[in-house]
Amino acid sequence: MGPQSLFIQIRKNPWFLLQEYLRETLIFTSLIALLLLLPVDRPTLVNWAIPGLLICAIMYGCALSSFLHNTSHGNIPNKLLNRIIGEWCGAWVSYGYTNFVMIHMLHHQFSDEELDPVNPKGMNFLLFLSAPMRYMIKTTKQYLFMVHQAVPHYAQIMQAQTAVFHMNLILRVSFWYLLLGQDLFVWFYLPTLLTNFAIYAHINYVCHRDHADGSVEVVNLNHNLYYKLANLLTFGGYFHKNHHQKLSSFNPSLMNNDIWEPTPGTGVAHYFSLNDIWGERRKERLTLSQLYPKAAQRLQAHMSDILR
Secondary structure, three states: OOHHHHHHHHHHOOOHHHHHHHHHHHHHHHHHHHHHHOOOOOOOOOHHHHHHHHHHHHHHHHHHHHHHHHHOOOOOOOHHHHHHHHHHHHHHOOOOHHHHHHHHHHHHHOOOOOOOOOOOOOOOHHHHHHOHHHHHHHHHHHHHHHHOOOOOOHHHHHHHHHHHHHHHHHHHHHHHHHHHHHHHHHHHHHHHHHHHHHHHHHHHHHOEEEOOOOOEEEOEOOOOHHHHHHHHHOOOOOEHHHHHHOOOOOOHHHOOOOEOOOOOOOOHHHHOOOOOOOOOHHHHHOOHHHHOHHHHHHHHHHHHHHHO
C-alpha cells in the first residue's frame, strides 16, 4: 500500500490506525521476544571510536530524514522498495512510517494553517524543538475527530489507538536497544534520533517564514556553510520551496533555485535563520480563526470526498 492509499484509508476507515498499530505491536513484540531468546554478541566500543561514531550518526540521521520524507511521497521508483525503506526509517525514528505519512500529508494539505501538525504557530524555536511530537499528536487528533465525528464511540477508538501508539514507541526503542546493545544504542542510535528530530524541526521552522500581514512564504535556504552541508547530507532538505512546488523530486536542490537571502546580521540565531520569525508575536497579531480561514473549507472538501 502506497502513501496516498495509506492516507485515504486513515480518512475513510475509523478503525484503520488502531488496526495498523496493533499489527505493529505484534511485529515488534515478536522481534523483541526473539532477541531475548537468542544470544547475540553486541560490540563494546573503545573510547577512541566514539567521536567517529558520533559523526557517522549525525550523517545517518540527516540521510534518514530525507529517505523517510521521500518515501512518504512515494519517490522511490519501486513501490515495494519504497515501503520497505519507509518502514525501516519509521521504525528507527520510533513513531512509525504510517504516522509520518499522515503528518506529512496533513502538512501539505493544510500548510501553515491550523490543521498543519508541524506549524510553529506562536512558538519560538526552542519551544517548537522541545516537544514536537506533542503538537503533532494534538493536531492529528483534532483532524481525526473532525473526519470521524459521526462514528459512534470514536472517542473510545481514539483512546485505544493513542494507548497502543505510545506502547509502540516503547517497543520500537526497546527493540533497537536489544539489537544494537548499550554502546551502539547510546553513541549511535540516540544521536541519529536527536539529529533527525532537530533537522525536521529546523526545516519546518525556518523554511516557512511568516510576514506581518499573517501570510507565510516558503523559501529555499542555502546561503551559508551550514545550509550547504546540511543540503548535501539531506539531499536538498532545505530547498523547501522547491519541494512544495514539486513533491515528486527526490532532491529538490537540483531544480531551478531561488535562494532566500537574510537581512545582514550576526549571532547564532541569525546564522541559523531564527531571527524575525514566528514566536509569540504571531499570537498577538491575529487569532487562530483569523489566521486559518481556509482550514474549515478544506476539511469540508475532504469530508465530501470521503462521503462520495
